[in-house]
Each structure stands twice: as C-alpha cells, then as structure tokens.
Amino acid sequence: MTTPALFLLATLAVPAAPAPAAPELPRDAAFEACVASLRAPAAAAGIRSDTFATLTADLRKDPSVLESLDYQPEFRTPIWDYLAGLVDDERVDDGRARLAEHRELLDRLAAEYQVDAETIVAVWGVESDYGRTFGRKPLLQSLATLSCAGRRQAFFRGELFALIRLIQAGDLRAEGLAGSWAGAFGHTQFMPSTYQRIAVDGDGDGRRDLVASIPDALASTANYLRKAGWRPGEAWGFEVRLPAGDFNAAGRQAKKPMAHWRSRGVVRADGSHLPAGDTAAALLLPAGxxxxxxxxxxxxxxxxxxxxxxxxxxAIALLSDRLRGGPGLVADWPTNDPGLSRAERRQLQERLLARGHDIGAVDGLIGAKTRDAIAAEQRRLGLTPDGRAGRAILEALRKE
Incomplete structure (x- = not known):
C-alpha cells in the first residue's frame, strides 16, 4: 500500500479535521486535456461518465505533489532520527490508552483475523498517530496530477480510478477527502487500490469507511496483515547480540533456520538463548x-x-513490542548525535524561541525556520552549523 506521502519523521501533531479547501492553483490547459483524455479508460474501469465528470470538473494541477514524488523519509532519514520520533514515549503511552479504549473491538479482531492487538495498534500509531494526522492533500487533485505528470503515471491512474470507484460505490464521500500527496489516506493510510481489495466493514454499517470509522480501519489493517501471511502466535523477531565474526550474509530475505544462528553464537540482546526449533529467521543490520x-x-x-x-x-515492530510492555532497544545506534523524540523537539524549539529566533509555533516539526535557527545557534556555540535537530544542540542549549 505504501505511504511515501507522509513525512513520518515529522509526525504532524494536528487533528484529523476535514481537509482545507484546495489551494488556488492556475489553470493548466495541458493538464485539463490529460484529465479529459482519462474519461474513456475510466469508463472501461467501471466508472460512470457523470461520476467522472463531476469529480474531475474543477481539478487543477498541483506541482507540489510532483516535488514530493522522489522523496521518501524511510530511505533518506538516518534510522536513529526516524525511530526517535516514531517510537517515543508519547506514542507508546497513547497506544496503550488506545489498547484499553478499544479492547473489546481489538479482542474481536484478534479472534477473527488472528493478528494481535498490539501490532494492529502499532500500525495505527505509525501511520496516522492514532488518527491525528491523515494528510492534508486533496486526494482527487493529487492523484489526477500524478496521473498526468511525472513518473509512474499508469500506477497513479489506477489509484485515481480506484478512488473514484470507492466514491461511486458509496464507501467514501468526496467532500473534504484528503490524505498524503501520493494518495494514501485514512486512519491506517491505505492506497485506494489496496482499500478496494482489502478494506472490510468492521462496524457493520454496510460501508467500508477507513476515514470516519475506527472499527473499519483497524479491521482492514488486521485483514491486510492476515492476507500478507501473518502467522498467529509468532513474534516478528527480536533484537540480538552478535559474537565476533563475519555476518555479511544479512538482509530480510536471507533467512536461515534458527539452529544456524544458534550455532553461530547469536543470542538475544539480554544474553538469553535463542528460541528452540528451526523457525526461519534473517539477520537485519539496519545501521551496520x-x-x-x-x-x-x-x-x-x-x-x-x-x-x-x-x-x-x-518502527511498527518496535512500537508493538513497547505496547506489550517491552523495554525498547538495548544496543545504541552508531552515532554521537542521536535523534530527538517529539517532546524533545518541542523543548528544542522552546529554547530557540527563548533566544529570540522567529520559528513560529512550538509544534515539534523541524522546518526551514527551525533548521536556520539551529544553524545560527550552532555557529554561536562553535558547533558545525548543519541545522541538525539532534541531541547535541539540545544538550548544549540545556546547559546554558
């Protein structure tokens, strides 16, 4: 399904309110001609002509989604920064509260889909901060733009048609429908085609609404994981400690029987033995x-x-462990400047404001103004002025 749209490192702390009105964008004749040319393939995809005309009548090309097309924080952000904001104490505490609040629903889903409650809630927490941030891009406009410009146009046309079919079927309402720049949306950020294939009616109202219905969203997430091969009662994996030696054969797809790893002297991070049996497992070294x-x-x-x-x-795996009461990672990341939790980012912004920097609201989002202010403080303190929101600058400001 992927959610390349959401800059997960920032984890926007905004309510899941209706999307703002589409920005006033200029008309683009080539874009409008492209959208018009989609009418025939849309009809072949099961979309009524009047539905297509109504939903595409006022769409404008949004260049900002094209700027985002090649940016995915999952691949560009250092993993210690990425996880610091996604698996922090706030998200753990919120997740435990959601587990308690929706216990009856989650127990029912665990019984029906054989996926544990903590993993379902961890997906919810990572994807939308438990429904706080759905994304604010008008979905139809974004997908129409990506259908007519940039790379992977055929893929995005399929997503546009899937979204229109969902609206046509009555699962969704077009008004205020927003999500990420690439089209993922709802509590657990399904792409439209995934939504069409996988979404289920979790509250029994006859609709599959992953935007307004938490039961629908969580049931659909459980259904997705089950169809993806989830094995009930089996762990996703665990942190380990490696002995000296060559462990170059690492990677998610290089699975070997557990006996292999036991024979190599691998133990759990706390020093205990690996599980008995020969379940296949792969060694993952995300930071080397x-x-x-x-x-x-x-x-x-x-x-x-x-x-x-x-x-x-x-992020999902480690968050699910924390929701089960686990202590978190044992080993440190190989950096002398670890990433900051969302609370620590807000603390950093408060200190920057106190020093007179105009960075806007204290929201934990590290934007251009915050980075410029950090760079200015780094220069003043004799640090490398790279604008990085890490532990080094926060600790330096705390000491003053």
Whole structure:
C-alpha cells in the first residue's frame, strides 16, 4: 500500500479535521486535456461518465505533489532520527490508552483475523498517530496530477480510478477527502487500490469507511496483515547480540533456520538463548555491524509489505513490542548525535524561541525556520552549523 506521502519523521501533531479547501492553483490547459483524455479508460474501469465528470470538473494541477514524488523519509532519514520520533514515549503511552479504549473491538479482531492487538495498534500509531494526522492533500487533485505528470503515471491512474470507484460505490464521500500527496489516506493510510481489495466493514454499517470509522480501519489493517501471511502466535523477531565474526550474509530475505544462528553464537540482546526449533529467521543490520541487530521472521515480512522500507517495518515492530510492555532497544545506534523524540523537539524549539529566533509555533516539526535557527545557534556555540535537530544542540542549549 505504501505511504511515501507522509513525512513520518515529522509526525504532524494536528487533528484529523476535514481537509482545507484546495489551494488556488492556475489553470493548466495541458493538464485539463490529460484529465479529459482519462474519461474513456475510466469508463472501461467501471466508472460512470457523470461520476467522472463531476469529480474531475474543477481539478487543477498541483506541482507540489510532483516535488514530493522522489522523496521518501524511510530511505533518506538516518534510522536513529526516524525511530526517535516514531517510537517515543508519547506514542507508546497513547497506544496503550488506545489498547484499553478499544479492547473489546481489538479482542474481536484478534479472534477473527488472528493478528494481535498490539501490532494492529502499532500500525495505527505509525501511520496516522492514532488518527491525528491523515494528510492534508486533496486526494482527487493529487492523484489526477500524478496521473498526468511525472513518473509512474499508469500506477497513479489506477489509484485515481480506484478512488473514484470507492466514491461511486458509496464507501467514501468526496467532500473534504484528503490524505498524503501520493494518495494514501485514512486512519491506517491505505492506497485506494489496496482499500478496494482489502478494506472490510468492521462496524457493520454496510460501508467500508477507513476515514470516519475506527472499527473499519483497524479491521482492514488486521485483514491486510492476515492476507500478507501473518502467522498467529509468532513474534516478528527480536533484537540480538552478535559474537565476533563475519555476518555479511544479512538482509530480510536471507533467512536461515534458527539452529544456524544458534550455532553461530547469536543470542538475544539480554544474553538469553535463542528460541528452540528451526523457525526461519534473517539477520537485519539496519545501521551496520556497529548498530542494533535483529533476527526477523515471517511476521516481519507481513509488516514490511505494508510499506516496503526496513525503517518503517522496524518502527511498527518496535512500537508493538513497547505496547506489550517491552523495554525498547538495548544496543545504541552508531552515532554521537542521536535523534530527538517529539517532546524533545518541542523543548528544542522552546529554547530557540527563548533566544529570540522567529520559528513560529512550538509544534515539534523541524522546518526551514527551525533548521536556520539551529544553524545560527550552532555557529554561536562553535558547533558545525548543519541545522541538525539532534541531541547535541539540545544538550548544549540545556546547559546554558
């Protein structure tokens, strides 16, 4: 399904309110001609002519989505920064509250789909911060833009048609429908084609509404993981400690029997023995030999399929462990400037404001103004002025 649209590192702390009105964009004759040319293939895809005309009548090309097309934080952000904002104490506490609030629903889903409640809620937490941030791009406009410009136009046309079919079927309402720049939306950020294939009616109202219905969204997430090969009762994996030696044969697809890893002297991060049996597991070294190491199993692959990025899958896996009461990572990341939690980012912004920097609201979002202010403070303190919102600058400002 992937959610390349959401800059997950920022984790927008905004309510899931109706999307703002589409920006006033100029008319683009070539774009309008392209949209008009989609009428015939849309009809062949089962879309009524009047539906297509109504939903595309006022769409304008949005260049901003094209700027985002090649940017995915899962692949560009250092993993210690990525996870610091996604698996922080706030998200753990919120997740535990959601587990308690929706216990009856989650127990029912666990029984029906054989996926544990903590993993379902971890997906919800990573994808939309438990419904706080759905994305604010008008979906029809974004997908129409991507259908007519940039790379992968055929893919995005399929997503546009899937979205229109969902609206046509009555599952969704077009008014205020917003999501990420690439078309993912709802509590657990399904792409339209995934929504059409996988979404289920979790509240029994006859509709599959992953935007307004938490039961629909969580049931659909459980259904997705089940169809992706989830094995009930089996862990996604666990952190391990490696002995000296060559462990170059790492990677999610290089699975070997657990006995192989036992014979190599691999143990759990706390020093205990690996599980008995010969379950297949792969060694994952997301930051190389000097960082945390993991043995991952089939359920990790199911999580990975949700959005094909190792850092993303690890965020869900590690958050699910924390929701079960786990302590978090044992090993440190190989950096002398670790990433900041959302609370720490807000603390950093408060200190920048106190020093007179005009950075706007204290929201935990590290934008251009915050980075410029950080760089200015780094220069003043004799640090490298790279604008990085890391532990080094926060600690330096705390000491003053």
């Amino acid at each position: 030999r000097e960082g945390p190491a993991f043995l991952v199993q089939r359920n990790y692959d199911a999580i990975y399929s949700y959005n094909a990025a190792e850092s993303y899958a690890l």
